[in-house]
Amino acid sequence: xxxxxxxxxxxxxxxxxxxxxxxxxxxxxxxxxxxxxxxxxxxxxxxxxxxxxxxxxxxxxxxxxxxxxxxxxxxxxxxxxxxxxxxxxxxxxxxxxxxxxxxxxxxxxxxxxxxxxxxxxxxxxxxxxxxxxxxxxxxxxxxxxxxxxxxxxxxxxxxxxxxxxxxxxxxxxxxxxxxxxxxxxxxxxxxxxxxxxxxxxxxxxxxxxxxxxxxxxxxxxxxxxxxxxxxxxxxxxxxxxxxxxxxxxxxxxxxxxxxxxxxxxxxxxxxxxxxxxxxxxxxxx
Amino acid sequence: xxxxxxxxxxxxxxxxxxxxxxxxxxxxxxxxxxxxxxxxxxxxxxxxxxxxxxxxxxxxxxxxxxxxxxxxxxxxxxxxxxxxxxxxxxxxxxxxxxxxxxxxxxxxxxxxxxxxxxxxxxxxxxxxxxxxxxxxxxxxxxxxxxxxxxxxxxxxxxxxxxxxxxxxxxxxxxxxxxxxxxxxxxxxxxxxxxxxxxxxxxxxxxxxxxxxxxxxxxxxxxxxxxxxxxxxxxxxxxxxxxxxxxxxxxxxxxxxxxxxxxxxxxxxxxxxxxxxxxxxxxxxxxxxxxxxxxx
Numbered sequence: 181x182x183x184x185x186x187x188x189x190x191x192x193x194x195x196x197x198x199x200x201x202x203x204x205x206x207x208x209x210x211x212x213x214x215x216x217x218x219x220x221x222x223x224x225x226x227x228x229x230x231x232x233x234x235x236x237x238x239x240x241x242x243x244x245x246x247x248x249x250x251x252x253x254x255x256x257x258x259x260x261x262x263x264x265x266x267x268x269x270x271x272x273x274x275x276x277x278x279x280x281x282x283x284x285x286x287x288x289x290x291x292x293x294x295x296x297x298x299x300x301x302x303x304x305x306x307x308x309x310x311x312x313x314x315x316x317x318x319x320x321x322x323x324x325x326x327x328x329x330x331x332x333x334x335x336x337x338x339x340x341x342x343x344x345x346x347x348x349x350x351x352x353x354x355x356x357x358x359x360x361x362x363x364x365x366x367x368x369x370x371x372x373x374x375x376x377x378x379x380x381x382x383x384x385x386x387x388x389x390x391x392x393x394x395x396x397x398x399x400x401x402x403x404x405x406x407x408x409x410x411x412x413x414x415x416x417x418x419x420x421x422x423x424x425x426x427x428x429x430x431x432x433x434x435x436x437x438x439x440x441x442x443x444x445x446x447x448x449x450x451x452x453x454x455x456x457x458x459x460x461x462x463x464x465x
Numbered sequence: 466x467x468x469x470x471x472x473x474x475x476x477x478x479x480x481x482x483x484x485x486x487x488x489x490x491x492x493x494x495x496x497x498x499x500x501x502x503x504x505x506x507x508x509x510x511x512x513x514x515x516x517x518x519x520x521x522x523x524x525x526x527x528x529x530x531x532x533x534x535x536x537x538x539x540x541x542x543x544x545x546x547x548x549x550x551x552x553x554x555x556x557x558x559x560x561x562x563x564x565x566x567x568x569x570x571x572x573x574x575x576x577x578x579x580x581x582x583x584x585x586x587x588x589x590x591x592x593x594x595x596x597x598x599x600x601x602x603x604x605x606x607x608x609x610x611x612x613x614x615x616x617x618x619x620x621x622x623x624x625x626x627x628x629x630x631x632x633x634x635x636x637x638x639x640x641x642x643x644x645x646x647x648x649x650x651x652x653x654x655x656x657x658x659x660x661x662x663x664x665x666x667x668x669x670x671x672x673x674x675x676x677x678x679x680x681x682x683x684x685x686x687x688x689x690x691x692x693x694x695x696x697x698x699x700x701x702x703x704x705x706x707x708x709x710x711x712x713x714x715x716x717x718x719x720x721x722x723x724x725x726x727x728x729x730x731x732x733x734x735x736x737x738x739x740x741x742x743x744x745x746x747x748x749x750x751x752x753x754x755x756x757x758x759x760x
Contacts, residue, residue: 188565281484282486312495397583399584426601435594
């Protein structure tokens with residue numbers, strides 16, 4: 181702060197407080213709804229504004245599934261969370277692994293068509309799955325990958341951002357390290373494994389946070405290519421818990437599922453905050 | 466920074482092995498489908514899929530004459546405008562305030578980044594819950610104020626709902642970039658302005674905001690890209706493109722025409738249009754980033 185202005189500081193705190201409250205409102209209402217019974221939410225006007233005592237029952241219903249008031253059945257969110265977790269981890273680790281390898285090839289070797297390869301990776305930035313929905317679906321379907329983990333993850337593993345990030349980083353690694361490795365008789369893979377990867381650990385952590393969230397929050401792609409309930413990730417499966425009318429929806433279970441869907445990525449962001457910010461900033465360079 | 470390494474390894478086969486996984490995925494899942502989309506966009510298939518003929522740009526012409534497509538374009542433009550405008554203004558205000566209160570800014574920051582971790586589809590459900598005509602808290606509050614809220618019937622209200630959800634979902638990203646931008650401005654500049662007698666308001670408009678222009682422009686492009694491809698989950702869970710087609714943005718229409726209406730040619734043609742838009746946006750983004758690096 182440059183000068184001491186109590187009023188300005190007070191206003192700053194006030195604005196931030198209001199901002200946090202407004203931004204926190206959807207989160208708070210979601211939590212409150214997940215602690216009441218479905219009846220309380222639908223019948224009370226307005227719905228209860230303070231947490232209730234149905235916490236355990238709501239989350240049990242969300243995690244393990246069960247009967248709704250109207251006689252329908254709710255799918256369990258537990259298995260969906262597992263699908264999401266596996267998908268997000270495979271996508272994050274896969275992206276990091278193949279991008280490390282490609283960046284290593286592009287930076288440390290000279291080979292024909294290197295420029296073309298680099299350009300092809302760059303172009304994928306402009307071709308997210310959202311703009312080539314139907315043909316990509318056909319490819320995955322032709323390869324027999326519908327309703328499999330391979331289908332959920334492999335088409336999303338290519339990453340121009342991660343490749344560029346590692347390329348940028350590798351270019352800053354001093355050449356003396358390569359020479360030293362050579363003198364010690366280490367080949368390229370040995371250098372990669374024992375020098376380059378350990379040096380990249382901060383970038384790897386930063387990318388992991390961003391890509392884990394990217395993988396966990398995938399919605400459109402699973403929507404297209406999973407038709408079997410046991411392959412639904414949670415952020416997509418939750419959609420099917422909404423009934424046709426507001427009154428018939430089991431809101432407490434839906435909102436408990438929403439909480440379950442956002443807790444893992446939120447934890448990753450909050451616990452790895454430093455790497456998260458680094459990842460955000462670095463991936464946009 | 467060097468663009469090329471001085472010291473390299475020598476091997477004619479190893480680099481190919483190293484890039485093979487990335488190239489395989491790119492070729493099979495990116496280039497091949499994109500080429501397919503281009504291919505289908507110039508073909509016409511009859512209703513039973515028995516015959517296919519080359520029709521050149523007829524599909525694009527048909528698209529241009531299709532009122533629901535033009536409407537979808539307009540909807541996407543309105544959606545982009547409001548998400549970018551509201552999102553940037555609100556996050557800039559919050560970032561300026563957080564930059565001022567150094568001590569507590571950590572707390573606010575932590576709370577403000579949570580929306581980033583929430584999936585667009587889940588954000589859509591959370592917002593639709595608050596605005597649900599019969600059970601929502603906000604719709605109840607609006608009712609007390611005399612506004613009848615029903616986004617299932619009112620297209621404008623549906624648009625407001627998805628704009629709010631999208632702004633909320635994207636605000637952490639904008640906030641963090643603005644805050645980083647503000648904190649990278651040398652303190653000496655601000656101090657010099659303060660010594661010259663400029664108060665916080667004046668300093669913001671004459672020093673901080675001009676220096677934030679690159680960040681703002683960058684975020685503008687990112688927000689538009691987010692609206693074009695990132696908001697599908699919000700639209701699908703909050704409104705399903707409705708009522709009617711009032712919130713059916715371009716990506717949602719590609720999905721709907723391809724998977725629900727099973728109109729292969731139209732979907733492919735729309736994909737190609739989207740690709741072109743995205744190429745333009747990405748080029749703008751990268752040309753600009755060049756400048757940002759040199760600052």
